[in-house]
Amino acid sequence: MLELSSQNVQASSDKAIVVEHLCKVFNVTKGVLRRTKTQVVAVKDVSFEIDYGELFGLVGPNGAGKTTTIKMLTTMLIPTSGTATVLGYDIQKDVKKIRERIGIVLGGERGLYTRVNAIDNLRYFADLYGVPVNTQEKRVKELLQFMGLWDRAQDRVETYSKGMKQRLHLARGLINDPQIVFMDEPTIGLDPEIAKETRNMIKELAEKGKTILLTTHYMFEADELCKRVAIIRNGEIVALDTPSGLKKYVKDTSVVEIEGFGITEKEVAKFKEVPEVLSISADLSENKQVLKIQTPKGSEIISDAQDILKNSRIYDLKVKEPTLEDAYLRLVEGSVK
Amino acid sequence: MPQTLRVIYSAFRMAMLHWIADPQWVIPNVIAPFVFTFVALTLFKEASGPFGLYAVLGGGMMGMWGNTLYSSGFAIEFEKWQGTLEEVVATPSNLLHVIAGRSVSNALFGLTNMVAILLIASLVFKVPLGVANPILFALSIVLTLLSVSALGLIFASAFVLSRYAQVFTNGLEFPIYVISGSMFPIALLPFWIHPASYLLGPTWGIEAIRIAAAQESVSVTFCLNVGVMLLITLAYVMIAAFLFKKVETKSRRDGTLVQA
Secondary structure, three states: OOOOOOOOOOOOOOOOEEEEEEEEEEEEEEOOOOOEEEEEEEEEEEEEEEOOOOEEEEEOOOOOOHHHHHHHHOOOOOOOEEEEEEOOEEOOOOHHHHHHHEEEEEOOOOOOOOOOEHHHHHHHHHHHOOOOHHHHHHHHHHHHHHOOOHHHOOOEHHHOOHHHHHHHHHHHHOOOOOOEEEEEOOOOOOOHHHHHHHHHHHHHHHHOOOEEEEEEOOHHHHHHHOOEEEEEEOOEEEEEEOHHHHHHHHOOOEEEEEEEEOOOHHHHHHHHHOOOOOEEEEEEOOOOEEEEEEEOOHHHHHHHHHHHOOOOEEEEEEEEOOOHHHHHHHHHOOOOO | OOHHHHHHHHHHHHHHHHHHHOHHHHHHHHHHHHHHHHHHHHHOOOOOOOHHHHHHHHHHHHHHHHHHHHHHHHHHHHHHHHOOHHHHHOOOOOHHHHHHHHHHHHHHHHHHHHHHHHHHHHHHOOOOOOOOOHHHHHHHHHHHHHHHHHHHHHHHHHHHHOOOHHHHHHHHHHHHHHHOOOOOOHHHOOHHHHHHHHOOHHHHHHHHHHHHHHOOOOOHHHHHHHHHHHHHHHHHHHHHHHHHHHHHHHHHHHOOOOOO
């Protein structure tokens, strides 16, 4: 049975994380002889708070600023301006205190010592986190058992499957029994079954009372796991609410999903010209194309669709209730006022 | 065990586990210095004076410095390749202590290298290696190794910042052999190189090794060489600590920590 500490251990704040007007600007230098400097704004004026024991989601497209935000909160990056506290500690002044009390789980297959076994990986990080030597062995065993890796604990990590590596990432993130766990796209690149397994692990951790900040670009994942979700776009938070609260942004709309063949960018552009189309996402694969059209007109748009797609073949056409993904798409495309 | 020592030991242990898992280090660490020793001994076969000792120490130094320079720098590159640098930096431990643990393991491999060359020269090439004071000889080798490791630690900080640091260290390999006097006496070098030679801990270490090989008693010159080397080594450690702190802050500000 994995023992995790109580989440009532707090510093001087009644919130686990407080972020106020956080900004990060990177200076990028180009050229060799004629060097030009440009500035890239990765995060601008981001503010939010996370309660103790909350599973909070930060979602957004690639390059939106999710990872930069997480890196600033985990003290890996220094913000350009703004302030943030983690467990009441300032992210710029109290670096060591924050690092002692948090865990980080990154997605992907890298980030592990693949030539050594799982026990040696965890023991090494236990030492770096200052886990007392007399409790290390028990802690490592409990974590590997909790993650279902104990039977393979002596095998080199390079022989592990993707899912096993991700579980080892999770175990490593918990080695110091952190009060807050930061998870940066923990299910990225995993097959559906393993991703589900990982989500169940995250759920279990949340049930045990851990505060979790999770970034993802899978909306169903945020919907399933998170108590509240912040949607970030171009470095700014465009919405922050519970998943059901976010769905209300699109409650007056329906989603018309069209599956067909012969649909091109030209047809997609025509749909965008229809005044009642609030947003459209298109998967224009070679063999089959799928359009998701958000509109307040519902089934009334079908006649417009048939007209636009008169030269294409329509396999299927459905009118659906909007999901969190639809709310996200509309928010990210900036059509919600 | 204090936390700092625990981190150094743990990093040392992790490096050893990787050395064992990946024994290809044998090739550059043994073969190249062996070839150098062979060439030097062949060239100076007929010469008078302590050329045998120079050839052996030159080969040993080559193994030691090459190993430390590459491995200390490689310690950061290795973490980048594995994708573990972020995770290591995100811990409350000082990155300098982690890299120091790896450097000590590299130094240990450098030591095996030196011993191998001494054995090869003595047993295969029958070079007379009469060491007057074996204890001081061994002690000065160990201290020179630590000095070389501390020098490597300074270069390791460059790897946090730049993906081109390898090019920089490649260019430093041979100049160090030459100006530290491991290949031939510093007196043979142009006078304007001498200041650079005397700023290198290994220069004093090599001299101490030679004195221990030639003299049985503990001389003032031996103590002076060891003392200066220790002071320079301490300065290297302090410079490395300063650089690591600066480099970490800069990489946290610029976001350059994980660029591979």
